[in-house]
Amino acid sequence: MEKRIDCFLPFDNQQQADMLAGAFEGQQLVNEIIYLSNDDRPEGSPFLPLHKALSTSAVASIAQTATSDFILLCTQTAPVQLEPFALERMLKMAEESDASFAYADRYKSVAGERVPHPVIDCQEGALRDDFDFGSLVLIRRSTLVEFVSEAPTNYSFAGFYQLRLFCMRKGGLLHIPEMLYTEKETDLRTSGQKQFDYVDPRNRNIQIEMEKACTEHLKAIGAFIDYRTLKKADVAQGSFPVEASVIIPVRNRERTIADAIRSALSQKTSFAFNVIVINNHSTDGTHEAIVKSHSAEEKEKCIELIPERTDLGIGGCWDLAVRDEHCGRFAIQLDSDDLYSDDSVLQRIVDSFYSQQCAMLIGAYTLCDFQLKTLPPGIIDHREWTAENGMNNALRINGLGAPRCFYTPVIREIGFPNVSYGEDYAVGLAISRTYRIGRIYDSLYLCRRWEGNSDAALSPERVNRNNTYKDSLRTTELHARLKR
Numbered sequence: 001m002e003k004r005i006d007c008f009l010p011f012d013n014q015q016q017a018d019m020l021a022g023a024f025e026g027q028q029l030v031n032e033i034i035y036l037s038n039d040d041r042p043e044g045s046p047f048l049p050l051h052k053a054l055s056t057s058a059v060a061s062i063a064q065t066a067t068s069d070f071i072l073l074c075t076q077t078a079p080v081q082l083e084p085f086a087l088e089r090m091l092k093m094a095e096e097s098d099a100s101f102a103y104a105d106r107y108k109s110v111a112g113e114r115v116p117h118p119v120i121d122c123q124e125g126a127l128r129d130d131f132d133f134g135s136l137v138l139i140r141r142s143t144l145v146e147f148v149s150e151a152p153t154n155y156s157f158a159g160f161y162q163l164r165l166f167c168m169r170k171g172g173l174l175h176i177p178e179m180l181y182t183e184k185e186t187d188l189r190t191s192g193q194k195q196f197d198y199v200d201p202r203n204r205n206i207q208i209e210m211e212k213a214c215t216e217h218l219k220a221i222g223a224f225i226d227y228r229t230l231k232k233a234d235v236a237q238g239s240f241p242v243e244a245s246v247i248i249p250v251r252n253r254e255r256t257i258a259d260a261i262r263s264a265l266s267q268k269t270s271f272a273f274n275v276i277v278i279n280n281h282s283t284d285g286t287h288e289a290i291v292k293s294h295s296a297e298e299k300e301k302c303i304e305l306i307p308e309r310t311d312l313g314i315g316g317c318w319d320l321a322v323r324d325e326h327c328g329r330f331a332i333q334l335d336s337d338d339l340y341s342d343d344s345v346l347q348r349i350v351d352s353f354y355s356q357q358c359a360m361l362i363g364a365y366t367l368c369d370f371q372l373k374t375l376p377p378g379i380i381d382h383r384e385w386t387a388e389n390g391m392n393n394a395l396r397i398n399g400l401g402a403p404r405c406f407y408t409p410v411i412r413e414i415g416f417p418n419v420s421y422g423e424d425y426a427v428g429l430a431i432s433r434t435y436r437i438g439r440i441y442d443s444l445y446l447c448r449r450w451e452g453n454s455d456a457a458l459s460p461e462r463v464n465r466n467n468t469y470k471d472s473l474r475t476t477e478l479h480a481r482l483k484r
Contacts, residue, residue, distance in 0.1 A: 003031035005087060005138070006066040009074045010050050011035035019079045023181075024072075029087045031068045050075040052129075052206060054160040056151055063144035070094065071144065075160070076135045078184040086180040090138045093176050100143035100172030101164060103133040107182040114182055120464050122164075122173045125474025127217070127395045129161045129210040132467075135183045143167060152216060158209040165217040207384055214396040215389060223481040225391050230436045232357040235329065235407050242328035243271035244350055245408075249278045249317035250336035254285035256448070261293040261302060263339040267346040275302045276326060278317040281310055315416035315423030322411050331411060333403040333424075339446040340403075341366065348440060349405050358438030359410040360431045362401040365445035375449055381441045390439075391432035395474050400428040400437075403445045410435065422470050429477045433484070 007024045011017045017035055024030050036050065036058060050073065062071060070091060074080065086104075094102040108117040119132050147166045155162055167173055218224040246264040250257050257277070264275045277290055287304070294302040303326050307317065322331045332349055334340065345363075352361055364381035368374050382401035384393055394400060404424050414430050416423050431437060458466070 003029060004068050004091065005029045005070050005072050006031050006068040006141075007033045007072045007074065008062055008066075009033060009035055010077050011037050012077050016077050020074065020077065023080050023082050027082070027087055029091060030072075034062075034065060036062075050160060052160075053157050054163075055156050056154040056159040056162060059144065059151075059159045059163055060148045063141065063148045066141050066144070069141055071139045071141055073137050073139060073160075074135055075133070075137065076183065076186075078135070078186050080135050080184075081182040083180050083182075089178065089180060090136075090176060094138055094140070094174060097174050098172070099174035100140045100170055101167040102138040102174040102176060103136070104176040104180040105178055106134045106136075107179055108185045109182055110185045116179060117460055118177065118179075118464065119175065120468050120471070121175045122168070123471050123475050124168070125395070125476070125478050126168075126471040127165070127214055127474055128398055128467075128471075129158075129214070129396060130398075131164075133164075134181075136181060139163075139167075140172075143170065143172065153212065155209045155213060157206045158213040161210055162213045162216075165213060169217070169220060210396060211384060211389065211393045215392050218392050218395065221478075221482075223395075223478050225433065225481060225484070227388050227391065230391065231359075231434055233353075233359040233407050233410065233435055235353050235357065235359075238329065238409060240329040240408065241326055242274050244269070244273040244330045244332055244346055245321070245326065245328040246273065246275045246332050246334050246346070247278070247318060247321045247327075248275065248334050248336055249280060249314050249321070250282065250286055250290075251280040252282045252284045252286060253336040254282075254289045256337045257286055258289045258293040259339060260334055260336050261290065264334055264346075265294055265298055265302065266343050267340065268343045269347045269350070271350065273328060273346055274300075274326060276305060276321045276324065277302065278305045278307065278321050280307060280312055280317050311418075313418050313420035313423070315420070315426075316418035318423065319416040319418070322406070322408055322416075327408055329408055330405055331408050332405040334445075335402075335447075337448050337450070338365075339448065341443050341446055345403075345444045348442075348444070349403075352438055352440055353405070353407065356438035357436065359407045359435035360428065361405040361438040361440065362428075363403050363405075363440040363444035364442060365402045365447045366443045367447050367449055370448055370450055372446060372448075379443050380447075381443070382439075383441060385437075385439055387436075387439075390437060394429060394432050395477065398470060399425060401439075402447070404428070406431075419469070421466050422473060425470060426473050429473060430480075433477065433481055 007030055009020050021033050024033055090102055105118040107114045147163055248260055290304050307320055330353055364379055366379050414427050417426050
């Protein structure tokens with residue numbers, strides 16, 4: 001059988017390299033095994049997987065070094081075990097589909113147990129740089145050569161991301177829905193812990209490069225938005241019962257809801273505001289906790305809505321609240337688990353709406369436990385959002401920040417999808433296409449992490465569903481931007 005694959009493996013130390021290479025030695029399709037070092041990692045960081053640390057020049061070196069038709073790139077240092085004829089299957093599927101980039105489902109070895117770990121299709125809007133391709137990707141050498149000849153920027157860390165965006169433009173990404181190998185799971189953190197990696201200050205230099213690569217991609221496909229075309233919002237227009245409404249959707253949070261409501265009612269402002277709690281048919285003591293959270297004098301200021309429908313997600317509850325007659329000029333988020341950082345938050349938010357003339361405003365928040373002790377990475381300020389490029393970078397990152405605040409006429413026009421994940425991201429993308437989104441980079445919000453958080457520890461299947469949904473939102477948004 002003709003040897004048609006060159007394997008490029010990450011090198012951290014000789015023992016690791018030898019263990020990793022064992023999976024590919026003796027494979028009939030493998031022509032050569034070549035190692036890649038990772039000497040440019042940020043100081044103090046662990047060994048970065050190559051999908052987070054491959055430079056553009058390293059991609060060029062791979063293209064120049066390889067002599068086979070296809071390159072198998074292993075992006076992680078942990079050992080892998082190939083299923084029988086796995087490489088033959090990847091090669092056959094890539095050739096028959098004319099794909100330039102192929103990846104497959106896999107098994108994961110966790111604490112000695114092998115469990116299936118399927119991945120998802122990489123659709124047009126899958127622009128996040130943490131897309132799960134697994135440890136092994138098969139790439140056409142001719143595609144690498146073409147990429148190197150056209151790559152506009154030399155990145156230190158975003159080379160792999162830049163390459164796969166290039167392959168997406170060529171329409172050549174193939175997901176093989178078959179378990180073709182097993183990789184050892186080395187990151188045993190929960191999904192709730194992993195979700196903040198992209199805002200870790202230690203990764204800031206990597207994130208800057210990823211943003212630049214994504215922006216170049218958007219320009220290449222015609223979906224880039226020039227911030228100078230965005231509308232200002234004339235937020236002084238219209239008449240409303242109050243200036244601001246704090247919106248709190250809740251279901252079965254008897255432990256936390258009273259604290260959240262008291263945090264909102266204790267705000268000191270120069271304007272009238274209310275708190276709208278959407279009790280989504282709680283079956284515990286949430287209603288009683290809501291009633292006890294405020295005094296008789298505050299009854300008109302704290303409004304409990306119980307939906308007539310029983311099929312509303314968080315987005316449906318938000319939509320109900322912003323369309324209610326009690327909703328004010330600005331609708332301001334507070335989750336039922338969380339607290340405002342002090343009693344001046346609402347005043348700062350409303351003042352910022354007027355000064356920044358924006359249709360949506362996002363603050364920063366601090367991760368903490370129930371004793372309000374700060375948890376790593378601390379303040380999540382989303383400084384990757386800039387006035388000049390935030391609306392483009394929003395297509396790469398998985399969230400826009402919190403608390404999220406809306407100019408009510410605009411959010412009523414757009415509406416929330418009736419889902420319980422990504423509803424805020426959906427409306428944020430839609431707003432960012434047309435209007436300015438304002439920012440406050442100081443922490444306004446205490447995000448209390450506990451075992452009851454809905455995103456604390458999700459199964460791989462749930463993570464896949466969530467990622468598929470957000471990628472679909474990005475795909476829809478890309479199409480909308482192409483029509484502008």
